[in-house]
Amino acid sequence: QRRGFLGFGDGDEDRGLSKHYEEKRVMGYAPEQLFDVVAGVDMYEEFVPWCQRSNVIWQKGGELEAELEIGFQFFVESYTSHVQLTRPKLIKTSVSKSAIFEYLNNTWEISPGPSPATCNLHFTVDFQFRSPLYTKVANVFFDEVVARLVAAFENRCLRVYGP
Numbered sequence: 773q774r775r776g777f778l779g780f781g782d783g784d785e786d787r788g789l790s791k792h793y794e795e796k797r798v799m800g801y802a803p804e805q806l807f808d809v810v811a812g813v814d815m816y817e818e819f820v821p822w823c824q825r826s827n828v829i830w831q832k833g834g835e836l837e838a839e840l841e842i843g844f845q846f847f848v849e850s851y852t853s854h855v856q857l858t859r860p861k862l863i864k865t866s867v868s869k870s871a872i873f874e875y876l877n878n879t880w881e882i883s884p885g886p887s888p889a890t891c892n893l894h895f896t897v898d899f900q901f902r903s904p905l906y907t908k909v910a911n912v913f914f915d916e917v918v919a920r921l922v923a924a925f926e927n928r929c930l931r932v933y934g935p
Contacts, residue, residue, distance in 0.1 A: 789874075789907050790900040793918045796893065801929045803882045803891040807860040809928050810880050813838045813853075819928045821920045824848065834858060837868065844913070847906070851876070874900040895922060 799806055813836065816826035825841035834857040841850045851870035857863055863880040867873045881894040897918065901907045910917075 789904070790898065791910060791914060792896070792898050793914075794894075794896045795918075795922055796895075797922075798885050799891050799893050799926065799929070800889070800935070801891060801933055802889050803860040803884055805929060805933050806882055806891055806893065806925070807857075807863065807880075809925055809932060810863050811855075811857050811859070813840075813855060815928075816840065819931075820924050821917070825850075844909070844917075847909075870902075872902055872906060874902050876900075 814826055814828045816823045820826075822842050822844045823840060824843045825839070827839045829837045829839055829852070831837075836855045836857070838853050838855060839850060840853055841848065843849075849870075849872045851873060852868050853865050853876075854868040855863065855865045861882050863878075863882075865876075865878040867876040870876070876899040877897070879894075879896045883892045883894075885891045901910060
């Protein structure tokens with residue numbers, strides 16, 4: 773597991789406003805199981821922290837667009853996410869319409885694990901808020917948000933598939 777923060781005052785303002793998180797772990801679920809939970813964007817409002825609404829706008833083949841509403845502390849915002857699905861090994865998301873994010877990219881790389889019914893997960897997220905205020909909030913709560921996010925998907929697998 774590796775966490776990275778890009779600092780302020782280094783002369784590169786865009787870089788100072790961006791965030792990156794990366795995690796590798798073995799999950800106790802088959803690749804198809806984890807893939808299906810992550811790909812079930814319409815269910816996010818039921819288990820993803822701070823996701824208040826998740827609605828798939830359209831889906832065709834291995835792509836979809838979804839509108840998500842997030843609420844954290846004192847703000848509630850909506851954005852549209854474009855999702856590319858390559859079952860059962862890769863899910864890539866990117867914001868296609870947003871007032872709060874300059875960009876937001878997630879990648880879920882899933883491969884067979886070291887033993888049956890396990891998988892290797894390589895999760896990355898890169899984002900930058902448009903607002904310096906949201907960036908300051910993210911600096912304070914970033915560790916909590918990403919830790920709870922990955923745990924939420926693991927807990928959802930537990931609820932759907934059992935231990």
